Amino acid sequence: MDSIAWMAWTWPTAIFFVLLACTLGMMTWLAIAYPEAERVGVLRIPTTRGDRLFVSLVLAAVIHLVWIGLVGTDPIFALPIGEGVEISSLWLGTVISLLSAVVIFRTV
Amino acid sequence: MDKTINQKAWFLVLPVFLVVAFSAVLPLMTVVNYSMQDTFGNNQFFWNGVGWFKELLDPSTDLGGRFLASLGRNLFFSAVILAIEVPLGIVVALSMPREGWSVAACLVILALPLLIPWNVVGTIWQIFGRPDIGLLGYVLNHLGFNYNYVANDVDAWVTVIVMDVWHWTSLVALLCYAGLKSIPDAYYQAAQIDGASRWAVFKAIQLPKMNRVLLIAVLLRFMDSFMIYTEPFVVTGGGPGNSTTFVSIELVKIALGQFDLGKAAALSLAYNLIILIVCWVFYTVMTNAGSERPVKEGAA
Missing domain, CATH: 1.20.5 (Single alpha-helices involved in coiled-coils or other helix-helix interfaces)
Known part of the structure; x- marks a missing residue:
């Protein structure tokens, strides 16, 4: 190493x-x-699984940056492990990203 | 009947894969890694989480202020040069000869600026614009214009924009010319029979036939101008003050000037993301612009 x-x-x-x-x-x-074959979704462009993954990843990056810029990363609660592990509100951004990825995979 | 599937050809891609991994993927991963850390040199790193990104997106901090200001300048620069170069390129392409020896002469003359390296273009304009020994600066000042790109923001901007127009309008013109050449004569003959005006020919035949090449021209010019570094760096060095400091110049200042690897890595990731999104949008529009038409024609 x-x-x-x-x-x-x-x-x-x-x-x-x-x-x-x-x-x-x-x-x-x-x-x-x-x-799989390409299909046309709500964006009216033919997309494959790979395209949808790409869009999801880029959108996730944007969501995280916007979250950091607008909401910040203050801790929302602490896990009762040891002295308490603080969970940043940025994880909410991660949850939103995952949800949006699901939506993209189903509709785009 | 089953098709024979042979995936062995993938092994031929392996060398390229390794080279790209070594030259692009690993460095990019390193940038992501650095964006989460701080270093005081000596190869010692300290975990900083998303701290740099917080600073980057907060206009009240030094990093955020510089990033957002340079991003604004860069977008303005791209908008201005696109607004000048695209119409100008179309006009130049339309006024070029269609046949004869003058075609070759025009093409060579147009291609010349494209062949000059960026730093040489910068040096040419740096000297050309100087009030003491430069032809342009000397003449302008003797005509009574107080032109000095080292001291005046507006002069610096005008110089950088005119330089970019001088360097790259040819590209737009050549692309448009190629688009114009591909229009069959029958279209023009039909227009003539209909008694179409020059403007009608342009609007109904030439512009629609050029839209693919124009899209490519806009994409290339936007990406190049959004990532511009060498020319303004050589001519103005980002000055006077910070007035012509574009994102890439700011990035180099932070990464190499101040050696703030963490800040620079966070900035370059945000910069990269913007470029990636714009590229994807243009690519998607470009690859789908042509494919829509047959569908419509088939439906009609």
Whole structure:
């Protein structure tokens, strides 16, 4: 691990990228196991699963940035673990992103 | 009948995949990683969570103020150069000859500015505009205009915009010319029979036939001008004050000038996101603009 210490990896960013890699891997497996055709949704453009994932990810990034800019990241409550783990309100943004991803996958 | 499926060709993509991973994906991941941390040099990093993003999006902080101001300047710059270059490019393309030796001459002359590297264009205009030794600056000042792009905001802006128009209008013109050349003569003959005016020919034939290339021109010019760095950096260095500091110049100042890697990483991610969204919108519009028409024709 010393050889990549200069990259200064942290657990949160590592987990983020591992989840992203898992998502891409799952999409690849889905594409092979259940091939699909393009379909036209509410945006009236033909989209595949990959397109919808892309739109969801970009929208999630926008939602998080807008949330940080407009609402902020104050803690909303503390989990009763040890001295109390504070949960940032940004997780609400994450929940909204996940919900919007579901909506995008169903309608776009 | 089952189709033979052979996925072995994917192995041929492997070298490209590795090169892209090494040169683009890993560095991008590093940027994401840095945007969450702070460093005081010496390769020591401290976790900062979304702190930089909070600063970036808060206009009252130094980082946020600089980001939003430079973003505003950049969008204004892109809007101005698009508003000038696209109509000008169309006019130039329309007035170019259709046949004969002059076609080649026009194409070469138009292509010349496109072949000059950015920093050379910057240097040319930097010298051209100087009041003491530059032709433009000297003449303007002797005609009674108090022109000095180093001291006056408006002069600096005019210089940067005129420079971009000089450098890139040719691209729009060449694209439009290609679009015009692809219109079959039959359209013009039909217009002539109908007694269509010059304006009607332009509005009903030439402009619709050019819309694909115009879309490409607008996309290319928007992306280039939104990411512009070298030319204004060479000519004005972002000055006077901060008046021509665009996002990329601000980014380099923060990343390399101040060595604030965390702030710079957060800024570049937001910058990247904007570019990604604009690219996606243009790409989607471009790939679907043509496909809609056959559907409509089929329905009619």
